[in-house]
Amino acid sequence: MPNLSSDEVHLGDNFVTKPLQIIALAVLLFSSVLPALKAQELIVPDAVLASQSKRIAAIKKASASTVMVFANEGKGGGSGVLISPNGYALSNYHVVQPAGTAMKCAINDGKLYDAVLVSIDPVGDVALIKLLGRDDFPAATLEDSDKVRTGDWCFAVGNPFLLATDFNPTVTYGIVSGVHRYQYPAGTLLEYADCIQTDASINPGNSGGPLFNENGDLIGINGRGSFEKRGRVNVGVGYAISINQIKHFMGFLHSGRILDHATLGATVSTDENGNVVVTNISESSDAYRRGLRYGDQLLSFGGRNITTVNGFKNVLGIYPRGWRVPISFLHEGDRIDTFVRLSGVHSPEELLARVQPNRQQPGGEPMPEGEPKPPAPRPVAKELPDVVQPFFAARRGFANYHYNKLNQNRIWNAYIDQTKPQDINGDWTLRGKLGNLGDASIVLGKTRVDADLPQGKAFAILDNDLGQQEAPRGSGGLLIALHLWKHIQQTGLGQFGDVYYLGSMPTPKHNEKQDVLVATHSVIECRFYFSPSTGLLTSMEMYPDLGVDPCEIYFSEYESVNNRMLPRQLEIIHGDTVYGELRLEDFEFNSNGGTE
Amino acid sequence: MQRLLLAILFVITGSSGIAQGADFSVTSAEVQPKMVKIYGAGGIRGLEGYQSGFLISNQGHILTVWSYVLDTEYITVTLDDGRKFQGEIVGADPRLEIAVLKIDTDSLEHFKLGDAVGVNSGSRILAFSNLFKIATGDEPNSVLHGVVAAKTPLNARRGAFKTSYKGPVYIIDAITNNPGAAGGALTTRNGELAGLLGKELRNSQNGTWLNYAMPISELIPAIEDIIAGKTRPRSLNEDIARPDIPHTLKTLGIRMVPDVLAKTPPFVDSVTAKSAAEKEGLRPDDLILYINDRRVDSCATLRNEIELIDQIDNVTLVIQRDDELIEIVLQGE
Numbered sequence: 001m002p003n004l005s006s007d008e009v010h011l012g013d014n015f016v017t018k019p020l021q022i023i024a025l026a027v028l029l030f031s032s033v034l035p036a037l038k039a040q041e042l043i044v045p046d047a048v049l050a051s052q053s054k055r056i057a058a059i060k061k062a063s064a065s066t067v068m069v070f071a072n073e074g075k076g077g078g079s080g081v082l083i084s085p086n087g088y089a090l091s092n093y094h095v096v097q098p099a100g101t102a103m104k105c106a107i108n109d110g111k112l113y114d115a116v117l118v119s120i121d122p123v124g125d126v127a128l129i130k131l132l133g134r135d136d137f138p139a140a141t142l143e144d145s146d147k148v149r150t151g152d153w154c155f156a157v158g159n160p161f162l163l164a165t166d167f168n169p170t171v172t173y174g175i176v177s178g179v180h181r182y183q184y185p186a187g188t189l190l191e192y193a194d195c196i197q198t199d200a201s202i203n204p205g206n207s208g209g210p211l212f213n214e215n216g217d218l219i220g221i222n223g224r225g226s227f228e229k230r231g232r233v234n235v236g237v238g239y240a241i242s243i244n245q246i247k248h249f250m251g252f253l254h255s256g257r258i259l260d261h262a263t264l265g266a267t268v269s270t271d272e273n274g275n276v277v278v279t280n281i282s283e284s285s286d287a288y289r290r291g292l293r294y295g296d297q298l299l300s301f302g303g304r305n306i307t308t309v310n311g312f313k314n315v316l317g318i319y320p321r322g323w324r325v326p327i328s329f330l331h332e333g334d335r336i337d338t339f340v341r342l343s344g345v346h347s348p349e350e351l352l353a354r355v356q357p358n359r360q361q362p363g364g365e366p367m368p369e370g371e372p373k374p375p376a377p378r379p380v381a382k383e384l385p386d387v388v389q390p391f392f393a394a395r396r397g398f399a400n401y402h403y404n405k406l407n408q409n410r411i412w413n414a415y416i417d418q419t420k421p422q423d424i425n426g427d428w429t430l431r432g433k434l435g436n437l438g439d440a441s442i443v444l445g446k447t448r449v450d451a452d453l454p455q456g457k458a459f460a461i462l463d464n465d466l467g468q469q470e471a472p473r474g475s476g477g478l479l480i481a482l483h484l485w486k487h488i489q490q491t492g493l494g495q496f497g498d499v500y501y502l503g504s505m506p507t508p509k510h511n512e513k514q515d516v517l518v519a520t521h522s523v524i525e526c527r528f529y530f531s532p533s534t535g536l537l538t539s540m541e542m543y544p545d546l547g548v549d550p551c552e553i554y555f556s557e558y559e560s561v562n563n564r565m566l567p568r569q570l571e572i573i574h575g576d577t578v579y580g581e582l583r584l585e586d587f588e589f590n591s592n593g594g595t596e
Numbered sequence: 597m598q599r600l601l602l603a604i605l606f607v608i609t610g611s612s613g614i615a616q617g618a619d620f621s622v623t624s625a626e627v628q629p630k631m632v633k634i635y636g637a638g639g640i641r642g643l644e645g646y647q648s649g650f651l652i653s654n655q656g657h658i659l660t661v662w663s664y665v666l667d668t669e670y671i672t673v674t675l676d677d678g679r680k681f682q683g684e685i686v687g688a689d690p691r692l693e694i695a696v697l698k699i700d701t702d703s704l705e706h707f708k709l710g711d712a713v714g715v716n717s718g719s720r721i722l723a724f725s726n727l728f729k730i731a732t733g734d735e736p737n738s739v740l741h742g743v744v745a746a747k748t749p750l751n752a753r754r755g756a757f758k759t760s761y762k763g764p765v766y767i768i769d770a771i772t773n774n775p776g777a778a779g780g781a782l783t784t785r786n787g788e789l790a791g792l793l794g795k796e797l798r799n800s801q802n803g804t805w806l807n808y809a810m811p812i813s814e815l816i817p818a819i820e821d822i823i824a825g826k827t828r829p830r831s832l833n834e835d836i837a838r839p840d841i842p843h844t845l846k847t848l849g850i851r852m853v854p855d856v857l858a859k860t861p862p863f864v865d866s867v868t869a870k871s872a873a874e875k876e877g878l879r880p881d882d883l884i885l886y887i888n889d890r891r892v893d894s895c896a897t898l899r900n901e902i903e904l905i906d907q908i909d910n911v912t913l914v915i916q917r918d919d920e921l922i923e924i925v926l927q928g929e
Contacts, residue, residue: 150628150739151620151722175620177738181730197730199740199770226728228775236740236771237728270733274678307678308733 058216059155059171065140065218066169066210067091067131068106068159069115071099079158079169079209080105080129081218082139087113087131088254090246091208092223093120094190096127097355101400102388105131106167107138116391119253120399122355123261123345124317125190125223126246127208128253130403132387140210143217145242148196152176156200156222156238158209169209174200182310182317183224183239188345189354191261193317195239196220202238211240218243245318251504251513252320256403259503260321260351262342268298268312276306278329284547286341289575291331299328299335321345322516323505338576339508352397407501411515412493414535418565421489426590428486432583440582442479444486449479466524467544476551476574481542484526485553488519497521504532507539509554514538534558536565549575561587620741623722623787628736629676629705632658633726634683634697634779637668648725648737648780648793649673649697651706656681656699657823659815660779661795662688666695673699678734687822690885690914691921693761693795694815696822707781707789709819712812715766715782715790719744723770723809725780725793737780742770742807750808757797757806760921765808766791773797773805782809827891831900839906845899848911848926849873852895859894864915872926879917886914 067080067089078095082088089105096103096117105115118128131137148154155173163170178197185191198211202222211220220240227235252259265285271277276298281288298306302315302325319325321344328337346354384392395401416422427445434440438454449460451472458472460479470477493499498520504513507529514529525546529539536558541550551574555567566587572579630651638645649660658673660666671683681699688695715721723740731737746767750757766782772793782791791809798805821827830836845852849871853863862884867874884892888905889912892898905911911926 149621149624150736151622151624153620175739175741177740178730178736180735183730197738226730226774228728234771235774237730237738237774308735310732310735 055214058212058214059157060216062140062155062157062210062212062216062218063108063169063171064138066107066157068164068167068169069095069099069129069208070104070106070112070162071096077159077162078205078207079222081157081208081210081221082107082131082137083142083218084139085137086135087115087133087137088118089115089129089131090210090221090253091127091129092221093122093125093127094223095208096120096129097122101392102384103129105129106164107131108168110167112167114385114387116388117400118403119256119259120355121249121253121259121261122189122351123185123191124241124245124249124259125192126221126241126249126253130391132391140212140218141216142243142247143213143215143219145196145219145244148176148179148213148219148242150176150178153214154196154198154200154211154219155214156198156202156206156209156211156240158206158222160201160203160205162205170206172201172206174198177237180311180314181239182313190224191317192224192239192241194242194245194314195224196242198238198240199236200238201234202240203234204232206238221246242318248318248323248505249320249503251515252502254403254407255501255503256398256400256406257500257503258351258355258397258399260344260346260348262316262319262321262323263345264316264340265343266292268309270309274307276309276312285343286549287327289549290327290338290340291336292327292329292340293331297330299330301325301327316342320503320505322502324508348397356396404501407515408493408499408517411501411517411530411535415530415537416489416492418535419489419537420564422492424589425490428590429586429588430482430582430584431586431588433585434580434582437580442482444483449483451479466522470544470551474574474577475572475579476549477542477544478551478553478572478579480524480544481526481540481551481553484519484521484524484542485537485540487521488526488528493517493519502527507554510538537567551579620722620739620785623783623785624724624736624739627722627724627781627783627787630707631676631724631726631737631781633674633729633731633737634658634660634665635672635674636665636670638665644729644775646726646729646776647778648727648776650724650779650781650789651704652696652709652819653706653823654702654704656701656704657686657706658683658697658699659792659819660695660697661792662690662693662695663778663795666697671697673697674733675704676734676736687825687827687891689818689822689827690916691760692763692810692815692818693759694792694810694818696819709789709812709816712789712816713784714811714813715744715747715784717744717746720785721766721768721770721790722783722785722787723768723772723777723780723793724783725772725774725777727772727774727777727780729776740770740772742768745769747811757799758919759795759797761794761810763810763814765794765810768807768809770807772807772809821889827886827889829890829892829897829901830904831897836904838904841907842903843905843907843909843911843928845902847907848902850878852898855895857894860896862892862895862898873924876924876926877922878913878915878924882915882917882922884913884915885921886912888912 065082069080070077076098080089080091101117103115104112106112113131115129115131118130120127154176157169157171160170177199181195181197183192202225206222209222210218211222213219220242222240224239226237265287266278266281268276269279278296306312324339324341327340393402429443431441440453442451447462451458460469466480471479488496502516502518504515506513517528519526525543527541531538539554541552543550554571557568558565570582632649634649635646647665649658652659673681673683683697686696686698724737726737744766750765773796777793778795780793791811793809849868850873851866853865864882866880867878887901909928913924915922
């Protein structure tokens, strides 16, 4: 006998006298007991309830960070996802490109925000935008997408078919159908390398939006699907750019630039034994200088074993141009483990021609693409809304130079706050020991650099072509590099030459991604690497010419000398060889004739 | 260890079909080594030269769908670990639209047909296949999830769906009706084999695509016959007993197209008036696929097989006429 609720028991108390009442009661009881019986039988296991509340919490958290992008007066748009409280949000290149520099974005707090384009990555189909007006936006948590496994639950949140006109995004649930997928580019743009495949519905308008794991943490950016006969609606195969790829690009995406992806300068294919071998290599590539040759077998790349061509393309596709990536290969039976600098897929002019505004284009409707077509070049900038104006600076070759300048200043100010180089604008003299070879002293003067080294004396004349002076021999141009190191500190970024913020990347000696400033003085390109945690310069590269190995200097063991942070240890590397380790014991600065 | 993990997970999540905790990643890892990628004829627009399949014996037998992809001497089978083999057709059953291939290796992980299970409406399922040829080499097949919407005879929709398979199918809500998915495996959430993903089918009346799988139990007798060699032409055995008075094409009233190729497809050229063949409705341009359950792939094989059938016995032909399979029985005397 099932327990009755108190109401029904109360009814039963009266049920003695009149037959009619009894019948009525019986009917009443019957109709009320049955639902009660049913409710009794439905015992939901705690695990199901727990799973359900976990899912509700995950969707709630994830939905808050999802952005609905509206562009072109409501005719186009897509999705995005907030990744920082101050409003930086990821989307697809093919979503924001038709929108131009400014767009309107909504989140599920019910408000519409102005947003500005920060950077575009046309090859990776990624864009960074910034929502304006708040510094407490709900941001998604970035997961390690290499932990994602086939079969994991996941869900997409976004604006499919631009349905979210009430600013509440659509949630579609599914599983991860495959990981480390490779999907070919359209020409050279919109390549989906190492992407996540899902059967969660990805439809037009989902593009640029987030794919979350079952905890509501961000694992990818949806942007593409395989379609065929049903038009461009979901057929169970959607792809998301892995968030780990985007993490590699994160510094670059904050640079306001138009980003390029990388090439090794070599092509590979699978031979009859199933090995991945080099079938073509450019002699001007860094890979060639590191010893990679035709016929060599690729063993690992970017820390992954390479067993298929797709596997190789997957690794190549997740790194920005300019990164140095570990590589291992077999050359004539010998295993070589080294780092290789990746060059660009395009020349800068080529890339620009594909994406910069050059003619008026009607905005296309962004959609995930089966065989994607690159969107039309960005429309010529219209009048920007007043609130967006302060956050945009036009400059050729940049998506939004404002954000490049912002980062240049951030990095440089953090550095000179600690090193105060601007008030030591005379000659610098460095004294110390070069490894265990003996004493070394280097005078960085206004017109020349003189070095007294254990190997002998060396000098550089600064009025001559800097690119032709590689003294001391074997260093790749240490004296010129040190001169430029001094020079940029004395002049600051404004007077040194053409300077821009490249992005951030690890070095062979730093796992932590370093902020990189590229500074060109006359024809010499230098790259200065700064630690984001200390703000100090950790290394520099000086390229006397393109197509040769730079002189690399690694600065470490900073100490405060007269309230100035100075490096005690300089390691000098050229190509595959360490030129020497310079231990500095004494710094002498002539600031306008004075000495420290 | 994985099994233990699976068992523990099952206890945690209880038996509810909607529980979320079932770790499909464990199931996927267990199923993937049994899946193969099949490459063959096709490759022109609208006719993809690839499909899916899975291992069903430790001697390298592979179950897949019978399709134009297999209509070539060179079928390549890529295992989950990336190894490539040439696949030989052991046999096919066009009525079920299935084929069994064999590769020359053994001791591979495989589904045991005897362990295949039935699933009910509402059952959670996974669909493994290489749809859209997304995976190459040692990359795993794609996995879709869904539930069984219904188990229903496909022939209830006769006229709507062009298929010769007339048995029951599982209708599923995972979108398996995609290029290359045919031949894939339908499994339970725990990776037990339940069905074979069927070929792409579109309803000719309303244009909708059907996501379905054929229950393994419907296929087992045919698979066993194929593996046992019961569908191979008897004439391949040299020491077979020959009847004193066999049937001939002439006595049956069938004239085949001129035999000019090494393997001339066995098309009927003409049918003799008032012959048994005409009486039973055989027509010019019919393609003979089977004779007395033996597969016929050429005019020569057809002639050789007929010579092994005594005139007192019936001759059963399976023919293809346009998109339809038709069985015709010619009575013996």
